[in-house]
Amino acid sequence: xxxxxxxxxxxxxxxxxxLADTKGTEELPLMGALGRVLAADxxxxxxxxxxxxxxxxxxAVRSADLAPHAGSDAGAELTVVDPVPAGAAPVRLIPxxxxxxxxxxxxxxxxxxxxxxEQALPDVFPVPGVPATVxxxxxxxxxxxxxxxxxxxxxxxxxxxxxxxxxxxxxxxAALGMTxxxxxxxVRVLLVTTGDEVVEPGTSLPAGxxxxxxxxxxxxxMLQSGLHVTRTGISGDDPAELLALLRxxxxxxxxxxxxxxxxxxxxxxxxxxMMGHAVExxxxxxxxxxxxxIGMFDGVPFLGFPGNPVSCLVSFEMFLRPALAAVxxxxxxxxxxxxxxxxxxxxxxxxxxxxxGTLLPGGTVxxxxxxxxxxxxxxxxxxxLVQVPAAVTELDAxxxxxxxxx
Amino acid sequence: xxxxxxxxxxxxxxxxxxLADTKGTEELPLMGALGRVLAADxxxxxxxxxxxxxxxxxxAVRSADLAPHAGSDAGAELTVVDPVPAGAAPVRLIPxxxxxxxxxxxxxxxxxxxxxxEQALPDVFPVPGVPATVxxxxxxxxxxxxxxxxxxxxxxxxxxxxxxxxxxxxxxxAALGMTxxxxxxxVRVLLVTTGDEVVEPGTSLPAGxxxxxxxxxxxxxMLQSGLHVTRTGISGDDPAELLALLRxxxxxxxxxxxxxxxxxxxxxxxxxxMMGHAVExxxxxxxxxxxxxIGMFDGVPFLGFPGNPVSCLVSFEMFLRPALAAVxxxxxxxxxxxxxxxxxxxxxxxxxxxxxGTLLPGGTVxxxxxxxxxxxxxxxxxxxLVQVPAAVTELDAxxxxxxxxx
Numbered sequence: 001x002x003x004x005x006x007x008x009x010x011x012x013x014x015x016x017x018x019l020a021d022t023k024g025t026e027e028l029p030l031m032g033a034l035g036r037v038l039a040a041d042x043x044x045x046x047x048x049x050x051x052x053x054x055x056x057x058x059x060a061v062r063s064a065d066l067a068p069h070a071g072s073d074a075g076a077e078l079t080v081v082d083p084v085p086a087g088a089a090p091v092r093l094i095p096x097x098x099x100x101x102x103x104x105x106x107x108x109x110x111x112x113x114x115x116x117x118e119q120a121l122p123d124v125f126p127v128p129g130v131p132a133t134v135x136x137x138x139x140x141x142x143x144x145x146x147x148x149x150x151x152x153x154x155x156x157x158x159x160x161x162x163x164x165x166x167x168x169x170x171x172x173x174a175a176l177g178m179t180x181x182x183x184x185x186x187v188r189v190l191l192v193t194t195g196d197e198v199v200e201p202g203t204s205l206p207a208g209x210x211x212x213x214x215x216x217x218x219x220x221x222m223l224q225s226g227l228h229v230t231r232t233g234i235s236g237d238d239p240a241e242l243l244a245l246l247r248x249x250x251x252x253x254x255x256x257x258x259x260x261x262x263x264x265x266x267x268x269x270x271x272x273x274m275m276g277h278a279v280e281x282x283x284x285x286x287x288x289x290x291x292x293x294i295g296m297f298d299g300v301p302f303l304g305f306p307g308n309p310v311s312c313l314v315s316f317e318m319f320l321r322p323a324l325a326a327v328x329x330x331x332x333x334x335x336x337x338x339x340x341x342x343x344x345x346x347x348x349x350x351x352x353x354x355x356x357g358t359l360l361p362g363g364t365v366x367x368x369x370x371x372x373x374x375x376x377x378x379x380x381x382x383x384x385l386v387q388v389p390a391a392v393t394e395l396d397a398x399x400x401x402x403x404x405x406x
Numbered sequence: 407x408x409x410x411x412x413x414x415x416x417x418x419x420x421x422x423x424x425l426a427d428t429k430g431t432e433e434l435p436l437m438g439a440l441g442r443v444l445a446a447d448x449x450x451x452x453x454x455x456x457x458x459x460x461x462x463x464x465x466a467v468r469s470a471d472l473a474p475h476a477g478s479d480a481g482a483e484l485t486v487v488d489p490v491p492a493g494a495a496p497v498r499l500i501p502x503x504x505x506x507x508x509x510x511x512x513x514x515x516x517x518x519x520x521x522x523x524e525q526a527l528p529d530v531f532p533v534p535g536v537p538a539t540v541x542x543x544x545x546x547x548x549x550x551x552x553x554x555x556x557x558x559x560x561x562x563x564x565x566x567x568x569x570x571x572x573x574x575x576x577x578x579x580a581a582l583g584m585t586x587x588x589x590x591x592x593v594r595v596l597l598v599t600t601g602d603e604v605v606e607p608g609t610s611l612p613a614g615x616x617x618x619x620x621x622x623x624x625x626x627x628m629l630q631s632g633l634h635v636t637r638t639g640i641s642g643d644d645p646a647e648l649l650a651l652l653r654x655x656x657x658x659x660x661x662x663x664x665x666x667x668x669x670x671x672x673x674x675x676x677x678x679x680m681m682g683h684a685v686e687x688x689x690x691x692x693x694x695x696x697x698x699x700i701g702m703f704d705g706v707p708f709l710g711f712p713g714n715p716v717s718c719l720v721s722f723e724m725f726l727r728p729a730l731a732a733v734x735x736x737x738x739x740x741x742x743x744x745x746x747x748x749x750x751x752x753x754x755x756x757x758x759x760x761x762x763g764t765l766l767p768g769g770t771v772x773x774x775x776x777x778x779x780x781x782x783x784x785x786x787x788x789x790x791l792v793q794v795p796a797a798v799t800e801l802d803a804x805x806x807x808x809x810x811x812x
Contacts (some may be wrong), residue, residue: 003570012733013584030607030626030716031622031625031626031629031690032692034626034629034630034736035530035630044783046611046781048617048780048782049616049780050611050616051613051614055778055780057669057670057671057672068703082670085600085602086602086603086604086614086643087601087602087614087615088613088614089612089613089614090614100672102671102672102673103669103671103714104601104603104713104714105603105614106613106614122811125672146778146780148717150778150781151775151778151780151781151782151783151784152783158783158786159786160428166630166812167622167624167626167627167630167719168623168625168719168782168785168786168788168812169786170622170623170626171619171620171622171623171626171715171719171782171785171786172487172619172782172786173607173622174607174617174618174619174621174622174785174787175607175616175619175715175782176607176617177607177608177609177611177617178607178608180609181606182506195492195493195510196492196493197492197493197495197511198493200583201436201579201581201582201583201585202583202584203581203583205452205456205583206493207495207512208457208493208494208495208496208511209456209493210455210456210510210511210581211580211581211583212580213577213578213580213581214577215580216436216437216573216576216577216579216580216804217510217573217574217577217580218573218575219437220408220436220437220440220572220573220576221573223437223440224440224441224572224573234801237492248621258556263463263509264463264545265509266463266489266506266507266508266531271610297575301791302571307509307510309529309577309581313577332789334617335741335743335765335811336743337677337741337742337743337744338743338744342764350716356566359741372552372556372557374455374552374741376451376454376555376557376577376578377454377557377558377564378432378557378575378580379577380564380565380575380578381573383738393700398417404572404573405741405811
């Protein structure tokens with residue numbers, strides 16, 4: 001009856017599937033585009049390397065000058081000409097000569113190989129301007145030459161639309177001479193915490209109340225994921241209050257996320273407020289984070305996360321992160337790896353359990369706190385989510401588990 | 407003769423060891439502190455949960471009322487009293503009664519257990535105000551009660567100085583009622599690209615020149631790592647020019663990083679400029695990124711990275727990131743996992759090779775480009791660094807390797 005984790009993840013991805021197409025674009029300077037997503041394919045305006053260059057400090061040569069001849073030793077004695085200055089266009093290499101060349105310097109016309117200085121006799125560069133010769137061994141054409149375009153050819157696709165821009169991608173755009181790039185505008189989320197028991201941090205705490213941590217937790221997770229976040233403030237358990245907070249804002253956001261009020265108790269404000277809207281409330285076979293709302297509110301995708309902070313983060317990581325990664329290209333999926341439990345655990349039959357843990361050196365993982373979804377201090381001491389599949393009810397210390405690095 | 411990767415990493419860590427102590431602190435609102443590092447221990451100003459509360463939707467009871475008696479069935483019929491409103495301080499529970507209670511609501515004084523609604527007869531909540539009784543089974547004290555302080559106790563350390571503040575940590579601070587937090591000011595880096603062959607992106611590209619990608623690549627990597635970055639612009643190969651760019655700025659930064667000019671060619675501007683300063687130039691048994699400068703310039707830690715973009719990024723990831731993680735708490739270490747090569751590779755004897763790759767579903771890793779340190783397009787298509795230990799010279803397809811997720 002309960003929906004599997006995979007099925008709900010797929011449902012969230014389908015809910016968000018239109019986001020990539022409807023988002024606008026903007027042009028940003030490279031550094032402002034860090035963590036953003038490319039709006040269109042970038043074609044390389046030039047080849048990389050732009051010109052053939054040396055891979056070593058050594059001598060640029062015509063390999064034919066060093067080819068073995070009948071009756072001669074391998075290699076040859078060549079006349080040393082002026083060194084190739086870094087960053088300059090060198091003169092053509094005359095047959096029978098060798099030009100000192102540094103790593104990255106442009107190969108002279110006519111030269112087709114580089115002999116590293118360590119293979120030269122003598123194995124030091126002569127003083128420029130003083131006549132000198134050097135004995136070099138036979139060398140294949142192309143040796144220690146980085147051909148023009150060997151990394152990328154002008155006119156081909158350098159980066160595809162949808163690529164997330166990190167240091168390597170921005171470095172490539174700079175290498176191509178670009179200073180700005182067209183990126184998608186961020187997905188805008190409206191975030192609302194619900195519950196009569198929830199008050200804003202920084203205010204006094206009456207008996208029976210708790211401070212809102214879900215708002216901070218999810219806003220931070222969403223910011224790190226490249227989303228633009230607006231918070232409505234806290235809604236109490238009156239559906240009219242929640243609807244008043246959401247109405248009128250749906251036109252300015254791409255997604256609404258609520259916390260709390262989605263389970264089967266007597267006062268479930270999100271369930272009540274969403275009656276008459278195309279939002280369904282499902283039970284996902286997951287602990288924590290089982291009760292989930294999903295659908296459309298006033299034409300905007302809507303997700304209702306449960307009310308406990310750990311459930312909120314687990315919902316974000318298990319459903320919203322992978323869906324966004326698939327649909328808009330950021331955030332990245334969490335790295336997943338195998339680790340061995342330092343202690344045993346139990347898990348409810350038929351539910352995928354997500355425990356919090358700390359990955360330790362040596363490939364073991366220690367659980368932080370119990371299964372309780374209210375344990376935010378334990379969450380704050382964790383760096384990993386421990387995945388216990390639905391079919392598993394107990395694991396011994398030493399058992400291998402999949403962990404997602406936070 | 408060449409220094410091991412581990413030895414150089416340790417040297418970089420020692421060079422930076424004073425950074426944590428000398429950095430100032432600043433108070434920031436929680437969301438402004440995302441990705442920053444806590445300057446001092448935070449003691450919990452209250453316990454979490456702040457009060458005992460229900461873990462389930464059900465009935466709050468005195469467990470003694472449900473204890474088995476001689477001659478009676480287990481459990482008892484209790485009078486249902488007013489429900490506990492979420493977020494309110496409930497009245498004391500009278501013996502012989504049961505109070506409907508929702509998940510997270512405060513336990514009434516006198517109540518010591520919760521019976522889930524599913525175990526009640528009838529298993530629905532009565533309409534408030536209408537007299538009703540409910541049959542509940544025998545229940546151990548403490549059942550489905552989250553005790554006050556079971557996550558953290560008031561007055562104990564919630565987060566240690568040096569903790570990196572992500573969503574979970576900021577969520578905890580919010581749960582503790584805090585709105586601002588004292589963090590360390592970011593480490594300030596002065597970044598300089600060197601080389602007569604290097605020109606700024608956005609300008610024209612004369613023959614023999616290349617665009618500076620190192621500056622963008624490293625600035626982006628450093629920004630993502632929580633560093634504050636100032637770029638000097640490009641220095642040509644004249645040591646006086648480089649010194650002029652660095653002089654006068656050393657008082658305003660915590661670290662200087664240069665690129666290029668550190669190997670053994672004829673024109674090594676960083677080597678030449680650092681003569682007379684306590685900077686040594688070493689060869690690390692690593693490919694790429696072997697030539698490294700390390701020391702002090704005008705009282706400021708100095709690192710000289712090699713000039714090729716891939717070497718720069720590998721130097722940052724292999725040395726500076728782990729050193730900063732150890733000394734100032736950010737950035738996080740890269741997640742490391744094991745994967746199987748999709749193809750064979752060779753690696754120079756005695757050198758730790760770092761290849762770029764893409765981790766594929768199913769735990770395999772595909773190499774992107776060859777070993778060449780100029781292949782920034784290949785780097786931009788990668789999401790992982792493949793670690794080939796110094797003792798390994800070849801690996802077959804299918805061999806297990808350590809990969810670091812970028």
